[in-house]
Amino acid sequence: MSTPNYEFKAEIRTDKGKGASRRLRHEGNVPAILYGGNADAVSLTLDHDKIINAADHEGFYSHILTLHIDGKKHQAILKDVQRHPFKPKITHLDFQRVSAKEELHTNLPIHFIGEDAVKKAGGVVVHQMNEIEISCLPKDLPEYVEVNVEGLEIGDNIHLSQITAPKGVTFIELTRGEDHDPVLVTVSKPKAETVSDDAPEAPAEPEEAGEDDKE
Numbered sequence: 001m002s003t004p005n006y007e008f009k010a011e012i013r014t015d016k017g018k019g020a021s022r023r024l025r026h027e028g029n030v031p032a033i034l035y036g037g038n039a040d041a042v043s044l045t046l047d048h049d050k051i052i053n054a055a056d057h058e059g060f061y062s063h064i065l066t067l068h069i070d071g072k073k074h075q076a077i078l079k080d081v082q083r084h085p086f087k088p089k090i091t092h093l094d095f096q097r098v099s100a101k102e103e104l105h106t107n108l109p110i111h112f113i114g115e116d117a118v119k120k121a122g123g124v125v126v127h128q129m130n131e132i133e134i135s136c137l138p139k140d141l142p143e144y145v146e147v148n149v150e151g152l153e154i155g156d157n158i159h160l161s162q163i164t165a166p167k168g169v170t171f172i173e174l175t176r177g178e179d180h181d182p183v184l185v186t187v188s189k190p191k192a193e194t195v196s197d198d199a200p201e202a203p204a205e206p207e208e209a210g211e212d213d214k215e
Contacts, residue, residue, distance in 0.1 A: 006054060007066040010034075010044040021092075030090050034067065034076060037097035044069065044095075051090055055081070059143050062108050064098055075099075075138065077106055098138050105172065107131040108142065112185060114150025123154045123187040132160070132184075133172040140168030149185055157186040 013024070013031065021031045030048045035041035044067070054060045060078065067074045080094035098104055108131060115125045132145050147163060161181045165171055173180045 006060060006063050007068065008046050008050060008054075010046050010067045010069050012069065013043045013045045016043060025089070025091065030093060032093035032095060034069075034074065034095045034097060036076075037099055039097065042069070046093070048090065051093065052088070055090060058109055062106065062141070062143055064138055064141060065095070067095065077104060079106075100138055103135045103137055104141070105133070105135045106141075107133050109144045110184065111144045111146050112149055113146060114148050117150045118152055118187055121153065122190065123152065124190050125149055125152075126186045126188055128157075128183045128185060134165075134169050135172055136166075136169045140166070142166045142169065147184055149187070152185075152187045154187050154189050157183050159183055 010032065013020070015023075024031050024045050025048070028048050029045045030051050032044040032046055033041055034044055061081075063077075065076050065078060067076055075098040076095040077098055078093065079096045080092075081090060082092040083089065084091055096104075110127075110130055110132060112125065112127065118125050134145075145163065145166065147158060149158065152158070159181045160171055160173055160183075163171075163184070173182060
């Protein structure tokens with residue numbers, strides 16, 4: 001499967017404030033900011049429909065994105081997304097500039113594979129983490145980190161140190177000392193269905209009336 005190409009046209013906005021942002025959203029746009037590198041922060045506006053469509057794809061949150069601003073291309077990664085509390089709308093985006101020569105820090109999603117084999121063996125796979133903080137040069141940025149759980153038995157787990165980092169990628173947590181080696185996934189027993197002692201007893205079958213009980 002080919003990797004999606006995340007490119008977006010963005011316009012510089014000079015009209016700022018809550019009122020200006022509301023007007024932008026009413027017009028079908030989403031306000032954003034681009035910062036980082038050796039340049040000043042720039043306030044932007046992007047087409048909301050294109051952003052909301054891209055937001056359905058996992059790669060939107062981990063890939064290097066291209067922003068077209070005033071005819072120039074800017075490489076960036078998504079650092080924050082603000083959403084409407086109950087409407088399917090994105091209300092603000094934060095982008096960070098990416099330099100080919102500078103390491104970037106971001107979070108990558110974890111893809112767990114081999115879960116079906118564990119389930120068939122009677123185990124329950126419990127994800128303790130769903131993403132990993134990493135650093136790498138932009139050229140080495142993968143889309144996700146893969147963790148194979150096939151062969152794990154009940155009581156087994158996988159720590160971050162047991163995973164081989166993709167080429168050029170550093171797991172940030174492992175650089176913080178020996179005590180920073182989180183568990184990514186565990187395998188536990190299925191929960192047994194138990195009947196509570198307080199459950200009401202079934203009513204006894206009524207006895208058939210004898211000859212002496214009949215009127």
